[in-house]
Amino acid sequence: MAKIAFILLCHKDPEAIVKQAQSLTAVGDCLAIHFDARAPAAAYRQIRSALADNPNVVFPKKRVRCGWGEWSLVQATLSAVEAAVEAFPRATHFYMLSGDCMAIKSAEYAHEFLDRRDVDYIESFDYFKSDWIKTGWKEERLIYRHWFNERTAKAAFYAMFEAQKRLGLTRKIPDDLDIMIGSQWWCLRRCTVERVLGFVRRRRDVVRFFASTWIPDETFFQTLVRHLVPEPEIEGRALTFLLFTDYGMPVVFHNDHYDLLLGQDFLFARKISPHATELRRRLGVLYSSEGARFRDSGEGRTLFEFLTAKGRIGHRFAPRFWETESSLGRERALMIVVCRKWHVAKRLVERIRQVTNLPCIDYLFNEEATPLPDLGGLQSTLGKRHRHRRALVRMLFDYYETDRLIVCLDPANLDLLEDFCRDRAQTRVLEVECEFADSYLVGQAMRMGLAGDRTPPETLRRLLPTIRNDMMHESDRIRDGAFDNLLRIREGDTPDVNADPLARFLGVPHDKAREIAETHHLFAD
Known part of the structure:
Protein backbone atom coordinates (compact mmCIF):
# COMPACT_ATOMS: atom_id res chain seq x y z
CA MET A 1 0.00 0.00 0.00
CA PHE A 304 -17.22 29.49 -8.61
CA GLU A 305 -17.04 30.78 -12.19
CA PHE A 306 -20.84 31.00 -12.40
CA LEU A 307 -21.12 33.07 -9.22
CA THR A 308 -18.15 35.36 -9.77
CA ALA A 309 -18.72 35.94 -13.49
CA LYS A 310 -21.83 37.93 -12.61
CA GLY A 311 -19.76 40.26 -10.43
CA ARG A 312 -22.89 40.77 -8.33
CA ILE A 313 -24.38 39.31 -5.19
CA GLY A 314 -27.81 37.73 -5.10
CA HIS A 315 -29.54 39.57 -7.94
CA ARG A 316 -28.81 40.51 -11.51
CA PHE A 317 -28.97 44.23 -10.80
CA ALA A 318 -27.59 44.22 -7.24
CA PRO A 319 -24.57 46.38 -6.35
CA ARG A 320 -21.12 45.20 -7.33
CA PHE A 321 -19.33 43.16 -4.65
CA TRP A 322 -16.71 45.86 -4.09
CA GLU A 323 -19.49 48.36 -3.34
CA THR A 324 -21.13 46.18 -0.69
CA GLU A 325 -18.20 44.26 0.79
CA SER A 326 -16.52 47.15 2.51
CA SER A 327 -14.21 45.53 5.03
CA LEU A 328 -10.50 44.97 4.54
CA GLY A 329 -10.66 42.27 7.22
CA ARG A 330 -11.01 42.59 10.96
CA GLU A 331 -7.70 40.84 11.65
CA ARG A 332 -5.69 43.01 9.27
CA ALA A 333 -3.64 46.11 10.05
CA LEU A 334 -3.44 48.87 7.44
CA MET A 335 -0.70 51.39 8.23
CA ILE A 336 -0.90 54.69 6.35
CA VAL A 337 2.03 57.09 6.04
CA VAL A 338 0.74 60.60 5.26
CA CYS A 339 3.29 63.10 3.99
CA ARG A 340 3.22 66.06 1.62
CA LYS A 341 6.85 65.50 0.61
CA TRP A 342 6.59 62.27 -1.33
CA HIS A 343 10.35 61.72 -1.49
CA VAL A 344 10.55 61.82 2.32
CA ALA A 345 7.75 59.25 2.72
CA LYS A 346 9.31 56.99 0.08
CA ARG A 347 12.67 57.21 1.85
CA LEU A 348 10.98 56.35 5.15
CA VAL A 349 8.99 53.34 3.90
CA GLU A 350 12.01 51.99 2.03
CA ARG A 351 13.90 52.00 5.33
CA ILE A 352 10.91 50.41 7.08
CA ARG A 353 10.88 47.70 4.40
CA GLN A 354 14.58 46.99 4.95
CA VAL A 355 14.33 46.82 8.75
CA THR A 356 10.98 45.03 9.19
CA ASN A 357 10.45 43.20 5.83
CA LEU A 358 6.86 44.52 5.82
CA PRO A 359 5.29 45.03 2.36
CA CYS A 360 5.16 48.77 1.61
CA ILE A 361 3.45 50.50 -1.30
CA ASP A 362 4.32 54.06 -2.34
CA TYR A 363 1.70 56.63 -3.40
CA LEU A 364 -0.61 54.16 -5.16
CA PHE A 365 -3.53 56.63 -5.21
CA ASN A 366 -1.40 59.55 -6.43
CA GLU A 367 1.18 58.19 -8.88
CA GLU A 368 0.04 56.11 -11.83
CA ALA A 369 3.59 54.74 -12.18
CA THR A 370 3.69 53.29 -8.64
CA PRO A 371 4.88 49.66 -9.09
CA LEU A 372 1.95 47.33 -8.39
CA PRO A 373 1.29 43.65 -9.14
CA ASP A 374 -1.17 42.74 -11.87
CA LEU A 375 -4.57 42.68 -10.15
CA GLY A 376 -6.66 42.00 -13.19
CA GLY A 377 -6.65 45.61 -14.40
CA LEU A 378 -8.03 47.13 -11.21
CA GLN A 379 -4.65 48.80 -10.65
CA SER A 380 -4.32 50.09 -14.22
CA THR A 381 -5.50 53.69 -13.71
CA LEU A 382 -5.72 56.13 -10.81
CA GLY A 383 -9.45 56.44 -11.46
CA LYS A 384 -10.01 52.71 -10.96
CA ARG A 385 -7.82 52.67 -7.86
CA HIS A 386 -9.83 55.46 -6.25
CA ARG A 387 -13.18 54.02 -7.31
CA HIS A 388 -12.43 50.52 -6.00
CA ARG A 389 -10.07 51.50 -3.21
CA ARG A 390 -11.04 48.84 -0.68
CA ALA A 391 -11.13 46.03 -3.21
CA LEU A 392 -7.66 47.11 -4.37
CA VAL A 393 -6.20 47.13 -0.86
CA ARG A 394 -7.87 43.79 -0.02
CA MET A 395 -6.22 42.22 -3.05
CA LEU A 396 -2.86 43.69 -2.06
CA PHE A 397 -3.19 42.02 1.35
CA ASP A 398 -3.95 38.73 -0.43
CA TYR A 399 -1.18 39.19 -3.01
CA TYR A 400 1.49 39.72 -0.36
CA GLU A 401 -0.06 37.02 1.88
CA THR A 402 0.14 39.32 4.86
CA ASP A 403 -2.02 40.78 7.60
CA ARG A 404 0.07 43.98 7.80
CA LEU A 405 0.46 46.44 4.93
CA ILE A 406 1.92 49.94 4.67
CA VAL A 407 0.74 52.47 2.06
CA CYS A 408 1.55 56.15 1.45
CA LEU A 409 -1.11 58.83 1.05
CA ASP A 410 -0.93 62.49 0.15
CA PRO A 411 -2.57 64.64 2.87
CA ALA A 412 -4.91 66.02 0.21
CA ASN A 413 -6.58 62.59 0.06
CA LEU A 414 -8.57 63.15 3.25
CA ASP A 415 -11.56 61.28 1.79
CA LEU A 416 -9.46 58.13 1.34
CA LEU A 417 -8.01 58.50 4.82
CA GLU A 418 -11.46 58.83 6.39
CA ASP A 419 -12.75 55.87 4.39
CA PHE A 420 -9.96 53.53 5.46
CA CYS A 421 -10.14 54.68 9.09
CA ARG A 422 -13.84 53.76 9.19
CA ASP A 423 -13.02 50.17 8.20
CA ARG A 424 -13.19 47.28 10.65
CA ALA A 425 -9.49 46.67 10.03
CA GLN A 426 -6.94 48.07 12.47
CA THR A 427 -5.97 51.31 10.75
CA ARG A 428 -3.04 53.37 12.01
CA VAL A 429 -1.94 56.72 10.56
CA LEU A 430 1.53 58.22 10.75
CA GLU A 431 1.69 61.88 9.75
CA VAL A 432 5.19 62.99 8.74
CA GLU A 433 5.51 66.70 9.46
CA CYS A 434 8.10 68.40 7.26
CA GLU A 435 9.45 71.90 7.18
CA PHE A 436 8.90 73.78 3.93
CA ALA A 437 11.72 76.01 2.73
CA ASP A 438 10.93 78.70 0.16
CA SER A 439 12.92 76.80 -2.48
CA TYR A 440 10.73 73.73 -1.97
CA LEU A 441 7.55 75.82 -2.22
CA VAL A 442 8.76 77.36 -5.48
CA GLY A 443 9.28 73.88 -6.89
CA GLN A 444 5.84 72.87 -5.63
CA ALA A 445 4.29 75.88 -7.36
CA MET A 446 5.91 74.82 -10.63
CA ARG A 447 4.78 71.20 -10.23
CA MET A 448 1.22 72.44 -9.66
CA GLY A 449 1.39 74.65 -12.74
CA LEU A 450 1.07 77.83 -10.66
CA ALA A 451 4.46 79.16 -11.76
CA GLY A 452 7.05 78.64 -14.47
CA ASP A 453 10.66 79.37 -15.27
CA ARG A 454 9.79 82.95 -16.26
CA THR A 455 7.53 83.80 -13.31
CA PRO A 456 8.72 87.15 -11.78
CA PRO A 457 10.22 86.93 -8.26
CA GLU A 458 7.63 89.35 -6.84
CA THR A 459 4.81 87.10 -8.07
CA LEU A 460 6.44 84.11 -6.37
CA ARG A 461 6.80 86.07 -3.12
CA ARG A 462 3.05 86.74 -3.11
CA LEU A 463 2.29 83.10 -4.04
CA LEU A 464 4.44 81.27 -1.48
CA PRO A 465 2.44 82.20 1.67
CA THR A 466 -0.73 80.91 0.01
CA ILE A 467 0.88 77.54 -0.81
CA ARG A 468 2.37 77.31 2.69
CA ASN A 469 -1.01 78.02 4.31
CA ASP A 470 -2.66 75.44 2.06
CA MET A 471 -0.24 72.77 3.28
CA MET A 472 -0.77 73.78 6.90
CA HIS A 473 -4.54 73.61 6.32
CA GLU A 474 -4.19 70.01 5.09
CA SER A 475 -2.42 69.08 8.31
CA ASP A 476 -5.10 70.84 10.38
CA ARG A 477 -7.84 68.91 8.58
CA ILE A 478 -6.13 65.64 9.49
CA ARG A 479 -5.94 66.68 13.14
CA ASP A 480 -9.59 67.79 13.10
CA GLY A 481 -10.53 64.35 11.76
CA ALA A 482 -10.00 62.92 15.27
CA PHE A 483 -8.63 59.64 13.96
CA ASP A 484 -8.24 57.06 16.72
CA ASN A 485 -4.73 55.91 15.89
CA LEU A 486 -3.04 59.06 14.61
CA LEU A 487 0.68 59.36 15.34
CA ARG A 488 3.16 62.00 14.24
CA ILE A 489 6.88 62.41 13.62
CA ARG A 490 8.43 65.79 12.96
CA GLU A 491 11.44 66.96 11.01
CA GLY A 492 12.45 69.20 13.90
CA ASP A 493 12.45 66.39 16.50
CA THR A 494 15.41 64.16 17.31
CA PRO A 495 15.51 60.49 16.17
CA ASP A 496 15.03 59.45 19.79
CA VAL A 497 11.80 61.46 20.05
CA ASN A 498 10.53 60.22 16.67
CA ALA A 499 11.32 56.60 17.56
CA ASP A 500 8.44 56.39 20.06
CA PRO A 501 5.57 57.13 17.61
CA LEU A 502 7.32 54.99 14.98
CA ALA A 503 7.46 52.04 17.38
CA ARG A 504 3.75 52.37 18.17
CA PHE A 505 2.84 52.81 14.50
CA LEU A 506 4.78 49.75 13.33
CA GLY A 507 4.37 47.62 16.46
CA VAL A 508 8.13 47.06 16.69
CA PRO A 509 10.66 47.41 19.55
CA HIS A 510 12.02 50.89 20.29
CA ASP A 511 15.55 50.03 19.09
CA LYS A 512 14.26 49.04 15.64
CA ALA A 513 12.14 52.17 15.45
CA ARG A 514 15.16 54.28 16.38
CA GLU A 515 17.16 52.57 13.61
CA ILE A 516 14.48 53.72 11.16
CA ALA A 517 14.28 57.22 12.64
CA GLU A 518 18.04 57.61 12.21
CA THR A 519 17.80 57.13 8.45
CA HIS A 520 20.48 59.27 6.83
CA HIS A 521 19.09 62.46 5.24
CA LEU A 522 15.52 61.31 5.91
CA PHE A 523 14.06 64.79 5.59
CA ALA A 524 16.49 66.17 3.01
CA ASP A 525 15.10 67.81 -0.12
Missing part, protein backbone atom coordinates in the same frame (compact mmCIF):
# COMPACT_ATOMS: atom_id res chain seq x y z
CA ALA A 2 1.09 3.55 -0.67
CA LYS A 3 2.96 5.34 2.09
CA ILE A 4 3.11 9.13 1.68
CA ALA A 5 5.96 11.39 2.73
CA PHE A 6 4.54 14.91 2.75
CA ILE A 7 6.86 17.82 1.90
CA LEU A 8 5.53 20.74 3.92
CA LEU A 9 6.70 24.29 3.16
CA CYS A 10 5.49 26.80 5.75
CA HIS A 11 6.40 30.12 7.32
CA LYS A 12 3.86 31.01 10.03
CA ASP A 13 1.33 29.79 12.59
CA PRO A 14 3.37 27.14 14.48
CA GLU A 15 0.32 25.84 16.39
CA ALA A 16 -1.49 25.05 13.12
CA ILE A 17 1.65 23.39 11.70
CA VAL A 18 1.89 21.12 14.73
CA LYS A 19 -1.79 20.13 14.42
CA GLN A 20 -1.35 19.51 10.70
CA ALA A 21 1.69 17.30 11.33
CA GLN A 22 -0.09 15.32 14.03
CA SER A 23 -3.10 14.76 11.79
CA LEU A 24 -1.05 13.60 8.77
CA THR A 25 1.23 11.28 10.73
CA ALA A 26 -1.49 9.77 12.95
CA VAL A 27 -2.35 7.26 10.20
CA GLY A 28 1.26 6.23 9.52
CA ASP A 29 2.28 8.74 6.86
CA CYS A 30 5.48 10.81 7.13
CA LEU A 31 6.32 14.46 7.00
CA ALA A 32 9.37 16.62 6.19
CA ILE A 33 8.86 20.19 7.40
CA HIS A 34 10.74 23.17 6.03
CA PHE A 35 9.97 26.24 8.14
CA ASP A 36 11.12 29.45 6.46
CA ALA A 37 14.37 30.81 7.92
CA ARG A 38 12.84 34.30 7.70
CA ALA A 39 10.29 33.30 10.32
CA PRO A 40 11.01 33.80 14.04
CA ALA A 41 13.44 31.30 15.55
CA ALA A 42 11.12 30.92 18.55
CA ALA A 43 8.31 29.67 16.30
CA TYR A 44 10.66 27.11 14.74
CA ARG A 45 11.78 25.89 18.18
CA GLN A 46 8.13 25.59 19.19
CA ILE A 47 7.41 23.29 16.23
CA ARG A 48 10.51 21.14 16.80
CA SER A 49 9.80 20.83 20.50
CA ALA A 50 6.16 19.83 19.98
CA LEU A 51 7.08 17.19 17.37
CA ALA A 52 10.37 15.98 18.91
CA ASP A 53 8.89 12.60 19.92
CA ASN A 54 7.20 11.96 16.57
CA PRO A 55 9.34 9.49 14.57
CA ASN A 56 7.39 10.26 11.39
CA VAL A 57 8.51 13.89 11.27
CA VAL A 58 11.87 15.10 9.99
CA PHE A 59 13.40 18.54 9.38
CA PRO A 60 16.02 19.49 6.75
CA LYS A 61 19.52 20.07 8.10
CA LYS A 62 19.46 23.68 6.92
CA ARG A 63 16.62 26.17 6.74
CA VAL A 64 16.43 28.49 3.73
CA ARG A 65 15.31 32.14 3.71
CA CYS A 66 12.46 31.94 1.21
CA GLY A 67 11.08 34.67 -1.02
CA TRP A 68 8.17 34.57 -3.45
CA GLY A 69 9.31 34.01 -7.03
CA GLU A 70 12.84 33.09 -5.95
CA TRP A 71 14.97 29.97 -6.40
CA SER A 72 14.96 29.75 -2.58
CA LEU A 73 11.53 28.07 -2.72
CA VAL A 74 12.90 25.29 -4.94
CA GLN A 75 16.02 25.02 -2.79
CA ALA A 76 13.86 24.65 0.33
CA THR A 77 11.78 21.97 -1.42
CA LEU A 78 14.88 20.04 -2.48
CA SER A 79 16.26 20.18 1.07
CA ALA A 80 13.01 18.81 2.49
CA VAL A 81 12.81 16.12 -0.21
CA GLU A 82 16.38 14.98 0.49
CA ALA A 83 15.63 14.76 4.21
CA ALA A 84 12.45 12.75 3.54
CA VAL A 85 14.15 10.34 1.10
CA GLU A 86 16.87 9.60 3.65
CA ALA A 87 14.61 9.38 6.73
CA PHE A 88 11.70 7.41 5.24
CA PRO A 89 13.01 4.54 3.07
CA ARG A 90 9.54 2.95 2.89
CA ALA A 91 7.78 6.05 1.55
CA THR A 92 6.38 5.36 -1.93
CA HIS A 93 5.07 8.85 -2.77
CA PHE A 94 6.18 12.40 -1.99
CA TYR A 95 3.43 14.99 -1.80
CA MET A 96 4.02 18.79 -1.77
CA LEU A 97 1.94 20.81 0.70
CA SER A 98 1.83 24.26 2.24
CA GLY A 99 0.68 25.27 5.69
CA ASP A 100 -2.62 26.40 4.13
CA CYS A 101 -3.41 22.94 2.68
CA MET A 102 -5.66 20.34 4.27
CA ALA A 103 -6.89 16.91 3.24
CA ILE A 104 -10.40 16.74 1.76
CA LYS A 105 -10.41 12.94 1.64
CA SER A 106 -9.50 10.30 4.21
CA ALA A 107 -6.01 8.78 4.34
CA GLU A 108 -7.60 5.43 3.50
CA TYR A 109 -9.05 6.92 0.32
CA ALA A 110 -5.78 8.71 -0.57
CA HIS A 111 -3.71 5.52 -0.25
CA GLU A 112 -6.16 3.51 -2.36
CA PHE A 113 -6.23 6.29 -4.96
CA LEU A 114 -2.41 6.30 -5.32
CA ASP A 115 -2.31 2.49 -5.49
CA ARG A 116 -4.62 2.41 -8.51
CA ARG A 117 -2.11 3.81 -10.99
CA ASP A 118 1.68 3.83 -11.07
CA VAL A 119 2.06 7.45 -12.23
CA ASP A 120 3.30 10.85 -11.13
CA TYR A 121 0.75 13.61 -10.58
CA ILE A 122 2.13 16.96 -11.70
CA GLU A 123 0.88 19.79 -13.90
CA SER A 124 3.39 19.97 -16.72
CA PHE A 125 2.40 22.04 -19.75
CA ASP A 126 4.53 23.34 -22.60
CA TYR A 127 5.90 26.67 -21.42
CA PHE A 128 5.62 28.47 -24.75
CA LYS A 129 2.66 26.79 -26.44
CA SER A 130 0.23 26.56 -23.53
CA ASP A 131 -1.74 29.50 -22.13
CA TRP A 132 -0.86 28.64 -18.51
CA ILE A 133 0.62 32.14 -18.07
CA LYS A 134 -2.39 34.41 -18.56
CA THR A 135 -0.73 37.83 -18.28
CA GLY A 136 2.71 39.37 -17.82
CA TRP A 137 6.16 38.08 -18.68
CA LYS A 138 6.72 34.77 -20.42
CA GLU A 139 10.04 34.39 -22.24
CA GLU A 140 11.48 37.14 -20.01
CA ARG A 141 11.27 34.84 -16.98
CA LEU A 142 13.86 32.55 -18.58
CA ILE A 143 16.19 34.41 -20.94
CA TYR A 144 17.10 37.15 -18.45
CA ARG A 145 18.77 36.65 -15.08
CA HIS A 146 16.76 37.55 -11.99
CA TRP A 147 18.84 37.91 -8.84
CA PHE A 148 16.60 40.21 -6.81
CA ASN A 149 13.20 39.63 -5.24
CA GLU A 150 10.41 41.38 -7.13
CA ARG A 151 8.43 42.04 -3.94
CA THR A 152 11.11 43.10 -1.46
CA ALA A 153 13.59 44.74 -3.86
CA LYS A 154 11.30 45.91 -6.65
CA ALA A 155 13.51 48.78 -7.84
CA ALA A 156 16.61 46.58 -8.13
CA PHE A 157 14.60 43.76 -9.74
CA TYR A 158 13.30 45.94 -12.59
CA ALA A 159 16.51 47.97 -12.93
CA MET A 160 18.48 44.77 -13.52
CA PHE A 161 15.89 43.58 -16.04
CA GLU A 162 15.93 46.86 -17.97
CA ALA A 163 19.75 46.92 -18.00
CA GLN A 164 19.96 43.40 -19.47
CA LYS A 165 17.25 44.21 -21.99
CA ARG A 166 18.97 47.42 -23.08
CA LEU A 167 22.38 45.69 -23.43
CA GLY A 168 20.95 42.59 -25.11
CA LEU A 169 22.23 40.28 -22.36
CA THR A 170 19.96 37.33 -23.04
CA ARG A 171 20.93 33.69 -22.54
CA LYS A 172 20.10 30.35 -24.09
CA ILE A 173 17.79 27.81 -22.53
CA PRO A 174 19.58 24.45 -22.03
CA ASP A 175 19.46 22.68 -25.40
CA ASP A 176 18.30 19.31 -24.14
CA LEU A 177 15.36 20.63 -22.07
CA ASP A 178 11.84 21.49 -23.12
CA ILE A 179 10.68 23.99 -20.49
CA MET A 180 7.38 23.06 -18.87
CA ILE A 181 5.17 24.94 -16.44
CA GLY A 182 2.46 24.11 -13.90
CA SER A 183 1.37 24.17 -10.30
CA GLN A 184 4.03 23.57 -7.65
CA TRP A 185 1.69 21.24 -5.72
CA TRP A 186 2.69 17.84 -7.06
CA CYS A 187 2.72 14.20 -5.93
CA LEU A 188 5.68 12.15 -7.23
CA ARG A 189 6.66 8.51 -6.88
CA ARG A 190 9.85 7.60 -5.05
CA CYS A 191 11.61 6.49 -8.21
CA THR A 192 10.89 9.87 -9.83
CA VAL A 193 12.12 11.84 -6.82
CA GLU A 194 15.36 9.84 -6.78
CA ARG A 195 15.84 10.53 -10.50
CA VAL A 196 15.34 14.24 -9.93
CA LEU A 197 17.85 14.31 -7.06
CA GLY A 198 20.37 12.41 -9.17
CA PHE A 199 19.87 14.82 -12.07
CA VAL A 200 20.42 17.78 -9.74
CA ARG A 201 23.75 16.32 -8.60
CA ARG A 202 24.88 15.65 -12.18
CA ARG A 203 23.64 18.72 -14.01
CA ARG A 204 24.78 21.75 -12.06
CA ASP A 205 24.47 23.78 -15.26
CA VAL A 206 20.71 23.24 -15.26
CA VAL A 207 20.49 24.14 -11.58
CA ARG A 208 22.42 27.36 -12.23
CA PHE A 209 20.06 28.21 -15.07
CA PHE A 210 16.89 27.77 -13.01
CA ALA A 211 18.46 29.46 -9.98
CA SER A 212 18.29 32.82 -11.77
CA THR A 213 14.93 32.40 -13.52
CA TRP A 214 11.82 34.08 -12.18
CA ILE A 215 9.24 31.93 -10.34
CA PRO A 216 11.18 28.64 -10.83
CA ASP A 217 8.84 26.72 -8.49
CA GLU A 218 6.41 26.68 -11.45
CA THR A 219 9.00 25.32 -13.91
CA PHE A 220 11.84 23.38 -12.23
CA PHE A 221 10.19 20.10 -11.17
CA GLN A 222 7.67 20.36 -14.00
CA THR A 223 10.51 20.43 -16.57
CA LEU A 224 12.71 17.79 -14.94
CA VAL A 225 9.89 15.27 -14.47
CA ARG A 226 8.97 15.50 -18.17
CA HIS A 227 12.65 15.11 -19.04
CA LEU A 228 13.23 12.07 -16.82
CA VAL A 229 9.94 10.14 -16.85
CA PRO A 230 8.16 8.53 -19.85
CA GLU A 231 4.99 10.38 -20.81
CA PRO A 232 2.60 7.46 -20.09
CA GLU A 233 3.78 7.55 -16.46
CA ILE A 234 2.79 11.19 -15.96
CA GLU A 235 -0.73 12.33 -15.12
CA GLY A 236 -0.75 16.04 -16.00
CA ARG A 237 -2.83 17.23 -13.08
CA ALA A 238 -2.33 18.20 -9.48
CA LEU A 239 -4.10 16.40 -6.63
CA THR A 240 -4.56 19.63 -4.69
CA PHE A 241 -7.75 21.60 -5.36
CA LEU A 242 -7.22 25.34 -5.70
CA LEU A 243 -9.05 28.19 -7.40
CA PHE A 244 -7.97 31.63 -8.55
CA THR A 245 -10.08 34.74 -8.98
CA ASP A 246 -10.10 36.81 -12.16
CA TYR A 247 -7.51 39.01 -10.45
CA GLY A 248 -5.07 36.12 -10.01
CA MET A 249 -5.69 35.84 -6.26
CA PRO A 250 -6.11 32.39 -4.66
CA VAL A 251 -9.62 31.67 -3.39
CA VAL A 252 -9.73 31.10 0.39
CA PHE A 253 -12.07 28.44 1.80
CA HIS A 254 -14.11 28.93 4.97
CA ASN A 255 -16.30 26.91 7.36
CA ASP A 256 -19.28 26.72 5.00
CA HIS A 257 -17.21 25.12 2.18
CA TYR A 258 -16.92 21.67 3.81
CA ASP A 259 -19.42 19.86 1.59
CA LEU A 260 -18.19 21.60 -1.56
CA LEU A 261 -14.58 20.56 -0.87
CA LEU A 262 -15.45 16.92 -0.20
CA GLY A 263 -17.20 16.78 -3.58
CA GLN A 264 -14.04 17.60 -5.55
CA ASP A 265 -11.92 14.95 -7.27
CA PHE A 266 -8.79 15.88 -5.33
CA LEU A 267 -7.01 14.68 -2.20
CA PHE A 268 -6.15 18.07 -0.66
CA ALA A 269 -7.33 21.68 -0.96
CA ARG A 270 -5.61 25.06 -0.76
CA LYS A 271 -6.10 27.65 0.76
CA ILE A 272 -7.96 26.94 3.99
CA SER A 273 -8.52 30.12 5.98
CA PRO A 274 -6.57 30.20 9.28
CA HIS A 275 -9.78 31.52 10.86
CA ALA A 276 -11.91 28.59 9.61
CA THR A 277 -11.39 26.63 12.84
CA GLU A 278 -14.47 24.45 12.42
CA LEU A 279 -13.54 23.51 8.82
CA ARG A 280 -10.00 22.67 9.92
CA ARG A 281 -11.30 20.53 12.78
CA ARG A 282 -13.72 18.59 10.58
CA LEU A 283 -11.11 17.98 7.86
CA GLY A 284 -8.56 16.83 10.45
CA VAL A 285 -11.03 14.26 11.81
CA LEU A 286 -11.90 13.19 8.26
CA TYR A 287 -8.31 12.30 7.32
CA SER A 288 -8.00 9.65 10.06
CA SER A 289 -11.50 8.23 9.56
CA GLU A 290 -12.19 4.77 8.13
CA GLY A 291 -14.91 3.59 5.79
CA ALA A 292 -15.80 7.06 4.51
CA ARG A 293 -17.34 7.16 1.05
CA PHE A 294 -17.03 10.12 -1.30
CA ARG A 295 -19.10 11.18 -4.30
CA ASP A 296 -17.04 13.44 -6.54
CA SER A 297 -19.34 15.95 -8.18
CA GLY A 298 -16.51 18.18 -9.40
CA GLU A 299 -18.71 21.25 -9.55
CA GLY A 300 -16.33 23.50 -7.60
CA ARG A 301 -14.72 25.37 -10.47
CA THR A 302 -17.94 25.70 -12.48
CA LEU A 303 -19.89 26.94 -9.47
